[in-house]
Amino acid sequence: MQYFLKLWHGKYKLPFRILFGVILLGLIVRSVPYLIPIRAQDIAQTDGAITFEDRHGVPLGTLLTRDQDHTMVVSLDDISPYFIQAIIAAEDKRYYEHGSVDFIAVSRAILEAFQAREIVSGASTITMQLARMLYPTHRTLPNKVGEIWTSWRLSAGMDKDTVLAAYINRLPMGSNLYGVEAAARTYFGLPAADLNLAQATLLASLPNDPIDLDPYHHWQALKIRQRYVLDRMVADKMVTAMEAERAYSEQVYLRSRQQGILAAPHFLFWVAQQLPTPDGGTIRTTLDSSLQQFVATQVQQVVDALAPQQVHHAAALVIDNHTGEVLAYVGSPNYFNDSQQGQNDGVQALRQPGSTLKPFLYQLALEQQVIRPQTILADVPTTYAIPGAKLYKPVDYSETFLGPVRVRLALANSLNVPAVRVLEEVGVPVFLNHLRELGFTHLSHEPEYYGLGLTLGSGEVSLWELGRAYLRLAHDGKPVPLVTYFGEETEAAETPTETTSWELIRDMLGDRHARATSFGVDSVLNLPFPAAVKTGTSSDYRDTWTVGFSADYTVATWVGNFDGTAMQQVSGVMGAAPLWHRIMQQLHETREPADFAPPSGLVQHPICAVTGQILGDQSQFESGVGAGFKPAPTCPSAIVLEYLYPQDIQQSNTQNQPLELPPEYNEWLSQQPENQWQGEPRIVFPENDDYFLLSPQAEQENRLEFKLAGKIEDPLEWWLNGEKIATTQSNSLFWNMKLGSWELEVKTAGGEPKSQIIFQVQEAPQKRTRRGFSIAD
Incomplete structure (x- = not known):
């Protein structure tokens, strides 16, 4: 004590006092973490974890968070000792010998950096890495100090095993998988407790670089890292050299990523985001896992078949018409394929819809009596002067024109010029407002932004919005909310006051003879049972769509490329339609749907197909092909049956009129x-x-x-x-x-x-x- 006082008051008192102050400050700083420790319950991964089941109770997977991350939390006792040894050997071999900071490793890192004049190694311990996982920051010196501070707090609140378990359950394992349990089940189809040495060291290699060591795409690079991990284990006497060589040479089989623990990932992440509260638990979804698997397989097969034509992505949505329940939801061919942007959700992605909005334009025009079922529309070369822009000349992909066409043929054959003419009469603001009422909320710009091209797909919508709108069409205009899980609260739908226009559009979309000019009578759009369907192709073949329904189901499909790359001459009937056809066939494999009811309040009556003139009773004409009649003096071109309003028949002049065109x-x-x-x-x-x-x-x-x-x-x-x-x-x-x-x-x-x-x-x-x-x- 006297010696201490001499130093304190002697001639070296100033340096001694400074040194003492520094030591005292260090002790105080190092003691503070014990006053504010981070305990296991503070970073527990169980809060908000959601387990999903399909409609039959089949497990679909568990999400820790509501974003596109997936994990499963297990204790150290449920993890293979091989993996625990491998991760310690690879990341922090003296983990159980030092505190939260390994000062030997820090000294070595400083020396190596001084010699190489650059940072060679970071000297981060497992505890420090856990700190960075909890509070991600850029790697700077101040952030490194903060990382050390957090690691001290972690060590103050938890023992070594608890810290290690928290670390292992958060390890990035590629493709948005986190933790060894999620990785073991995804890659090998077994729990982490059953990992052998070869499997364990492969997984222990992944956190070093989860992207460039992806086992599905960079197997050789992963094997190089595995060799490093095994060598470290041999050096630390965790395994023998013979055991390491045997593990390195062992043939390891990876599971297909679709067979992993997470089924329907796009759907589950979407549902998780819609849940009203962050509480965890089990959610029984409306998904049918067997149908989901079938649709996912068809999506992949269609993309594979069209790959030579620069097609890489597709998506599909299946809805039960009677309940609005989503039965299948496939957002991409392979969610886990990072190189092909598999995590993009094609069901929710915004794309130009091509001609799939035309049915809603014609429905609105019929409802507002801008057109009638017998109206003749001009499919002829037409030019529009757009203020401040080039002349607008709508054309079809065929670059041909049919001349005078009925509303039914114009819609069924998806003719562009007649649709633009109808939109011009209805008005872009009116149609845009109608689309927003139908649930196309992403059409948020002013009418001038879309212009007359709105009916041809100048806006952007999602497959989800299209499926919901066509479900409404299947319900004769009654809005039906989509349901993704049981117990989901939905608003009560109002019954529309006018349904005839909806029913008439449904009948037109189900008329295979009406669409024969563009698609043929026996095209892929035709099914052996009643179904209404519409295709769409965006400009430059960037997106193809097919949306349609039977009495029981609505199916919406999209085929294209997430990055907007144009496909090679792939139209809606070539891209999305085959996928739609396969799904519809599967849905009705054991039971054929009921027929659509005819449009209420309308009467089938002969009209002249070219002039729209309402003719006499059909008994006066001789039957021809399909729903038509042979030409007659009153209409030498063609006579067809059309659903008409009774008042139009009563007010019509059935006398023969000259066959003239304006x-x-x-x-x-x-x-x-x-x-x-x-x-x-x-x-x-x-x-x-x-x-x-x-x-x-x-x-x-x-x-x-x-x-x-x-x-x-x-x-x-x-x-x-x-x-x-x-x-x-x-x-x-x-x-x-x-x-x-x-x-x-x-x-x-x-x-x-x-x-x-x-x-x-x-x-x-x-x-x-x-x-x-x-x-x-």
């Missing part, structure tokens, strides 16, 4: 074969008020073709500015252009006018040539 059809008519159109002859090219440029340098371009459309039974006379220039029975005549204003007439041989237009020929502006020079090589 001028908007002229361009289309000019492209049709001779005598294709059976109406009165008329000039379709040029059109009235057209003008042409005369180019003296291009003699071939100076010829202008006059075209007629209509039924030409007798020779007709062509007159130009009052002078007859030809008499022909053809629908075409070539004329060498001359400058001026011209009046073109077509008359019968008796002088009866048939058609007349005025056009102009102007001189083409001359291109000025600039004087210049050239330099020879």
Whole structure:
């Protein structure tokens, strides 16, 4: 004591006092963690853990958290001693000999860093690694100090075995798997307690780099790391060299990732996010595990078949129409395939829906009486002037036009121009509001953002939203909430006041003869039982969709690429439709669904397929192919049955009317074969008020073709500015252009006018040539 006082008051008192202060401060700092220890219950992994079952009680898996992480918590007694030894040998061989910080390892790390002039090793103990798992931060010096502080608190509150168990249950094991139990069951199909030396050392190798050591994609790299772990175990006398060599050479078999402990991962993560409280427990979902497995297999098979055409992803959703329960939910071909973005959820992803929104446009237009079932729509070349943008010219992928088409054919064949015409009449704001009411909540921009392309898929929606909307269509407009687990609270649905338009759209989507022009009568969309279906293809073949339903089930499918890469000429009927077809067939394998009820309040009645004219009673006509009749004097083109409103029949004029088309059809008519159109002859090219440029340098371009459309039974006379220039029975005549204003007439041989237009020929502006020079090589 006297010696201490001498030092305290002697000539070395200042350095001694500083040293004493530093030591005292260190002791105080090192003691504080014991006042605020982190105990096992503070970091327990049981809070909020959710166990899932399918509708029959079959286990689907357990989620610790509601994000896309998966783990299963076990005690050290339930872990193979081989794994415990391997992870200690690989990560912290003196774990049971030092405190929370290994000062020998720290000294070595500092020396190595000084010699190499860079950080070679981090000297992190298992306790320090656990601290970093609990509070992830960037690796900086201040954060390292914080990591040490947390590790002291962990050591103050828990013994070595408890810290080690918490560490092992949090180890990153690849593909969003955490902990040895989840990894053992996923990769090998057995509990962690049953791991042998070969399996244990492979799993102990994974935490070093879970991505680049993925056993499904980087097996050789993982084996190199396994050799390192085994060598460490031999050096620490945990196993013999012979045992290590035998373990390294052992043939280890990996399970398919779909056979792991987590079935339907996309679905479970989605359900977990929808649960109202964080309480754990067991949730019985609406999923049918056997159907889920079938759908997942079909998703993979369809993607494999289309892989040569640059197709890598697909998704599917199956709904019970009677309850709204989700029976199958596959978000990607392989959730665990990181290289193929397997964790992306194609059911919830936002993509352009192509033509799958068209049924809801036509339903709204029918409901608002913008169109009627017998309305004829013009599928002809059409141009729209968009303010501040290029001219908008909607076309189909076939780049052909059908001319006058009924509403039924326009929808069933997914024609773009008629749909845009209907949207123009309905109004983009009105249709957008209608879609939002149907549950397409992600269509959140202003109407001007989508424009007339809204009905062709200019917005972005999810497969989930489409499935829910088509379920509503299957219920004649009644909103039905989707249910994912039993006990889920859903809002009561209101019964719509008007259902006829919904029923009529359902009937059109189920008419295989109506869609035959684009898809054929025996396409993949056709099933041996009643079903309504619609396909969609986004621009540049980036997404393909097929959504449809029977009386019992609604199935929505998507095929494409998560990164938006275009597929090679894969349309909806080639991509998503085969997947939809397989699932629908499986659902009805043992029981055929009931027929759809006919649209209520409507009457099937003959109309002229080209003009929409309502004709007399069907008994007056001779039956033809499908739902049609043979041509008759009242309609020489085609007569078909259509569901009509009784008041339209009563108010109709069944007298024979001329088969005429308005001028908007002229361009289309000019492209049709001779005598294709059976109406009165008329000039379709040029059109009235057209003008042409005369180019003296291009003699071939100076010829202008006059075209007629209509039924030409007798020779007709062509007159130009009052002078007859030809008499022909053809629908075409070539004329060498001359400058001026011209009046073109077509008359019968008796002088009866048939058609007349005025056009102009102007001189083409001359291109000025600039004087210049050239330099020879």
